[in-house]
Amino acid sequence: MMKRQHVVSDFFPEAEAMRTAYDGKVKNAYRQTVHWQYFCEPQMYTYLRTVPQQVFPEALWARFDQHLRQWCIDHVGLIPTGAPNLHLMVNGCTLGLHSDFHNGTCGFVYSLTRWQTRKFSGGETLLMRDGVPSYKKHHVQGEVLYELVPAQFNQLLLFDDRIVHGTPTIEGSMDPLEGRIALVGHLRATSPVVNGPLDAAAARKVVFEFHRSLAEPIRPFKEVQGVMSFRMAVAADGGVASVDVLTDNFVTAQSGYEANDEVAAARALVLDVAARLRFPDAGGPSKVIAAVLLPLPDLWPIEISIPHAGRPARLQESLKAQLKEGEALGFRVDVQGDSFAVREPLAGTIRIESKRIVASFDPPMWVPSQREQFQAGLNEKLGMLARYGG
Template identity: 30%
Template sequence: MSSASPRKSVRKGGSKATPALTKSLPRHLVIQDNFLAPDLAESLRGTFDENFLEPRSTNIKRFVWDYWHVPSQYTLIRTSAEDYFDAAQYERLTSALTDFGQKHLGCNSITKPWLSYYVDGCEQRMHTDSWHGPFAYVLSLTNWEEREFTGGETFLMESLALDYWRNFDPKVGLEEDKLMSTVEPHFNRLTLFDPRIPHGVRAVRGTKDPRKSRLVLHGWFTDLGTPFYEAGGISEESATEVLNEALQPLYDSLANKCSRVIGVLNVRLDVDGATGRVTKLSSVADTMVADPLDLIEGNTPEEVRASVLKEIERHLKDLQFDSKGQDSSITLPFIFE
């Protein structure tokens, strides 16, 4: 469980939030608006609308939907995005998601995305699904500003609720907005979150028309653990040798000096092309929290996080790479289980 409040980071377009490593805070929820190229987002939405334009038609795409109903848990209508969109649309969609995962999360792959719509009565009640991957996403194609329904927001439990008793104050009353974060599915908004956090979708009430429904693409980022190299003058082979030399002493130090943490920390190393030296260490993705069952007496969860970050910085900040004259960056994933 996380003891610090989940951080909601809002990104516009392709901007990057990369705090200095020792200043990193756990970020369990990230929102990026205008995620897809506008023409692609409109094309995907247009395909869906066209297939439902004439309710009496026998278009084959009207028969690919699965009504998924698990009593008291899940109700929605879903299909495979790969089977629904044409090859060019699907390639652009999955490339955009995969590129984002590699650059910002340290994840090299994604699960095949679902396309789902929610009409009256559809919902997802609270659940977790971290076994699918370390990061879940929802990419909205909903015409949210013109909606004719209530509900449909993604909700996530706040850390105040997950770690309720540690900061309990009997003099303070709490309401839902202090216990749950909610995210509206605006058109072309990517909502990324830690699937260990209990989450769900508020029940949709109102429309029964698919074209006026909550419409989203969703899935998980996967294949975490392999460094990602972005441009520059460092070969993967030579960089791997340098990293391997540094990582084993780092792992030994973390095991001997620090309390246990769980989650993901992806560190970006910016490398100067002229010298091969690390010029900056920053956090790209961070869901790392202290294991409350392994706290050393007197340590707070925040102090445990700080000690882990300092050890990682100490072992990586003075690395020397064989650079060929062009600035480089390496995203290095750390998985704590």
């Protein structure tokens, strides 16, 4: 179960192939074709980054992407928010202390660094420990205040995005073959995921009613915040046979991850209500993965309508092309006639009608800023399609 942080060693069977592809791209300065963005915010961030598709062969990247997504939904009940960035850190590069509350539920770092033979110091992921250092505790320093997680080769590190974290300054080589090389991204909840004969739309409806039913009983636990994801084993008759917690980062601002009665009570309430859910009958057992965010967010669906004056058929083709390249929003889409059925980051549809483009998505288990960011990005994307795609 994922709580504050989690490390997975030997994560991807083809890690050596990924590293070989990277080496081949950067080892010859005269032939290198990778377009790196020099990301520098003085006194805060200094590193190079690019999209992974520039470095890894298409088929290899597709296998890694699928492996990462499937592992994340199976083991932590969350999905990546689009494609990660590939980071390169050489001498002088650093990530200052920060948190990523608005970016996701969990951050992740997948390392392709030859850590055991590195020629630099620094480069670990620094995670601040809970609590505020007391001025009464003299000579408090080092790993009493933080933890350093080495970027071991083929290691996936996940951690609560609210934790203040950073990467100590790299001191050593400027050679891109000898730097800290890692894929960096974020995870957050998606719409309920169903495996088995249970109808997915009907299951999502049950889960959304479950979310709404929590509004009153959870109200007394107003200090509890965080995400819990869980896998429900649903019997053929619709009853919940068991609930397995995948991620649990419920905390209070005062207690952090220390034991807390209010957190324990909120956790027990969510699990009790989940265990008593009733799904429709199906032809056999199913698994349903769902998540709860506290405080509960706005539970209204996302609805966007953009007028257009173009030809629907041309807009359809333009939208297909844009969604294929739409990793910034993390879309996974199935074309169904004249509409697009979206699976990730939320279940929903995008339709091209005669006079407007209509998008509708499930209520997300996201903090308000994440919802607003998604809506703004989608409004912009569909607005550009309406203006130039038809």
